[in-house]
Amino acid sequence: MLRGRVLHYLSLTEVAARLRRRELTAATVTRVLLDRIQTLDGRLHAFVTLTEAEALADARRADDELAHGRWRGPLHGVPVALKDLFDTAGVRTTAGTVVMADRVPEHDATVTARLRAAGAVVLGKLALTEGAFVEHHPTVTPPVNPWSAAHWTGVSSSGSGVAVAAGLCFAALGTDTGGSIRFPSGACGIVGLKPTRGRVSRHGAFPFAASLDHVGPMTRTVADAAAVLGVIAGADPCDPTTLRAPVPDYTAALDGDVRGLRIGVDRRYACDGVAPVIVATLDALLDIFRTLGAEVRPVVLPPADALIDGWIAVCAADTALAHEPFFPARADAYGSPLRALIEHGRALPATELARILLAREEFSGSLAATFEEVDLLVAPTLSRSPPTLTEVARLLGTWSPLRFTAPFNMSGSPSLTLPAGVTGDGLPIGLQLIGRHLSEDLLLRAGDAFQRVTDWHRRHPAL
Numbered sequence: 001m002l003r004g005r006v007l008h009y010l011s012l013t014e015v016a017a018r019l020r021r022r023e024l025t026a027a028t029v030t031r032v033l034l035d036r037i038q039t040l041d042g043r044l045h046a047f048v049t050l051t052e053a054e055a056l057a058d059a060r061r062a063d064d065e066l067a068h069g070r071w072r073g074p075l076h077g078v079p080v081a082l083k084d085l086f087d088t089a090g091v092r093t094t095a096g097t098v099v100m101a102d103r104v105p106e107h108d109a110t111v112t113a114r115l116r117a118a119g120a121v122v123l124g125k126l127a128l129t130e131g132a133f134v135e136h137h138p139t140v141t142p143p144v145n146p147w148s149a150a151h152w153t154g155v156s157s158s159g160s161g162v163a164v165a166a167g168l169c170f171a172a173l174g175t176d177t178g179g180s181i182r183f184p185s186g187a188c189g190i191v192g193l194k195p196t197r198g199r200v201s202r203h204g205a206f207p208f209a210a211s212l213d214h215v216g217p218m219t220r221t222v223a224d225a226a227a228v229l230g231v232i233a234g235a236d237p238c239d240p241t242t243l244r245a246p247v248p249d250y251t252a253a254l255d256g257d258v259r260g261l262r263i264g265v266d267r268r269y270a271c272d273g274v275a276p277v278i279v280a281t282l283d284a285l286l287d288i289f290r291t292l293g294a295e296v297r298p299v300v301l302p303p304a305d306a307l308i309d310g311w312i313a314v315c316a317a318d319t320a321l322a323h324e325p326f327f328p329a330r331a332d333a334y335g336s337p338l339r340a341l342i343e344h345g346r347a348l349p350a351t352e353l354a355r356i357l358l359a360r361e362e363f364s365g366s367l368a369a370t371f372e373e374v375d376l377l378v379a380p381t382l383s384r385s386p387p388t389l390t391e392v393a394r395l396l397g398t399w400s401p402l403r404f405t406a407p408f409n410m411s412g413s414p415s416l417t418l419p420a421g422v423t424g425d426g427l428p429i430g431l432q433l434i435g436r437h438l439s440e441d442l443l444l445r446a447g448d449a450f451q452r453v454t455d456w457h458r459r460h461p462a463l
Contacts, residue, residue: 007032008167009460012078012224013251015170019066019077026059026066026077030121033079037123037168040463045143046163048084050124051091055079058121065119074227074251076119081169083160084125085132086112087204095206096128096156098137098333099326109204110239111173111215111232118231123169126159131319132180132208133338145188145386146461147427152386154184156208160218161188166463171228175205176214178311179381179405182417185218186381186430189419191447191457192218193225196437197412198243200229201236209318212311212409221457222418222447226250229440245438253441254448259293261446264374266301270404275384281421281429282380285450292449297374302366304407310356311406313344317353320345364411371436376446379404381430385423408434416443419456428456 007015007029018024034052041047062077082088085095087105089112094100108116115122130137134155143158145151146166154161157174161184164172174181176194185192193216200215207213217228227250234247265286271279286296320327320342327334327342334342370377382401408415414435421429435443451457 006167008036009220011221012170012219013074013221013227016074016076016078016227019062020071022066026062026121027056029077030055030059030079030123033123033168040166041168043144044146044162044166044168045141046126046159046166046168047081047124048094048127048159049092051122055121055123062119062121072117072119073231075115075231077121078170079121079123080115080171080173081123081126081160081163082112083128083157083172083174085128085175085206086173088112088122088125091125093125093206096130096132096137096140098139099330100206105204107204110201110236112204114232126163126172128159129156130335131323131338132156132175132177133319133341135335135337137335146463147189150388151427152187152389152392154187154386156180157184157218161185161190164188164190164218164220165461167460171217171219171224173232174216174218175208176216176409177208177212177315178402178409181214181216181218182381182405182415182430182432183401185417186428187386189428189430189456189459189461190218190220191222191225191419192216192417193229193440193443194408194415195229195233195440196243196414198241199414199438199440200232201239201242203236203238207318207322209315210322211318212315214409222416222444222451223251223254225416226254226444226448243438248441250441250444253445255445256449256452258289258446258449261289261294261376262374263289263294263296264299264370264377265296266299269301269304270379273383274380277385277421277423278380278383278429282378282431285420285431286378288450288453289446292453299370299374299377301370301377302363304363304403307359307363307410308400308402308406310359311402311410313348313353313356314360316341316345317348318345360410363407367411367413368436375435375439375442377434379432379434381405381417381432385427385429404432413437414440414443416447418447418450419459420454421456
């Protein structure tokens with residue numbers, strides 16, 4: 001305890017500041033989290049690999065460096081964890097699959113290497129759905145939502161969402177192909193940032209769908225997400241799809257000032273067919289931004305319904321390509337949802353894919369025109385509260401969680417999910433801010449301003 005506050009629920013930025021002032025040691029913080037993982041993860045199942053010895057060694061190294069005045073930046077000595085599709089040299093990386101269950105990379109992914117270079121302490125690897133698709137492999141025990149064991153964690157970065165929400169790490173990295181950072185962030189009551197496509201390197205991250213994948217941080221505060229993004233963002237010669245634009249100081253943008261910010265909302269898109277509690281939460285968020293001096297404007301977004309069907313086809317084609325080394329030779333080792341997606345991708349006609357890619361370009365162009373009228377957009381993360389586990393299979397045939405997420409993977413737009421309320425039964429509600437390409441600094445400034453006057457991000461599950 002720290003003056004009435006438990007260490008594991010401090011923000012990353014506060015822990016980092018205390019480490020730099022030598023009020024805490026990285027070894028102590030790391031030991032506290034490892035003990036918490038040992039206590040809770042037997043029922044939460046967030047971690048698939050715990051690198052305890054390596055983490056403690058890295059923590060001691062950080063303490064020695066800090067004691068000698070060598071500060072590497074805002075992650076120095078802070079324990080974090082990685083979705084288990086980011087390569088870690090000498091530590092297995094499975095991508096949630098059986099076909100890669102024994103794969104041990106020789107090199108770190110670029111983001112792994114950047115975290116280590118920044119002095120972060122990597123606690124281990126976090127669970128995900130098979131191949132980062134919709135379900136965990138049948139042989140895997142899925143992570144458990146710390147707010148309610150009966151409810152969905154969100155996919156595919158399920159372990160990342162659970163670990164951050166439960167205080168098992170101060171930040172995690174996830175990937176987002178159609179909502180895989182934003183779903184678990186919304187369902188678990190944390191912050192999830194999907195940066196502009198290409199803002200963060202994908203080198204050494206096993207792809208779900210390479211043309212749609214985004215890498216980003218999952219944290220408990222927006223300021224924490226800004227700190228992590230500042231470390232992992234930037235051009236990478238190993239990933240030619242990364243953007244060469246300079247990386248700004250994201251934390252410096254967090255001044256709390258959103259006066260004059262133009263926030264757009266398409267009420268047809270954001271509210272029709274959406275649960276009343278989600279609409280009420282969205283309206284409350286907009287009222288807060290108005291109070292802070294922002295201007296809320298009506299906009300009309302380009303139609304996205306057909307784009308969601310197209311997302312599935314693009315995803316299937318990309319996934320089939322990613323799994324060529326294993327499929328169809330080891331098709332029997334796959335769970336049925338991922339196997340069906342790969343088979344769909346292998347059979348997809350080229351003309352259908354071309355039609356979808358054209359629609360993707362048209363949507364992206366129309367969305368870019370919308371951002372000439374406003375600075376940010378607001379939308380739900382999900383159209384309803386997180387379903388129960390027994391509801392998920394039934395709902396997936398009639399309800400798609402992709403409505404508010406997949407279009408912005410197709411456009412490559414940055415999106416920030418924030419905890420913004422709770423349902424009647426106490427489950428978190430996440431809302432999204434969406435920006436033009438490379439507007440992460442603006443998204444983070446707006447999200448931080450919201451968190452300065454609300455406390456949803458300070459609420460934690462009872463564990």
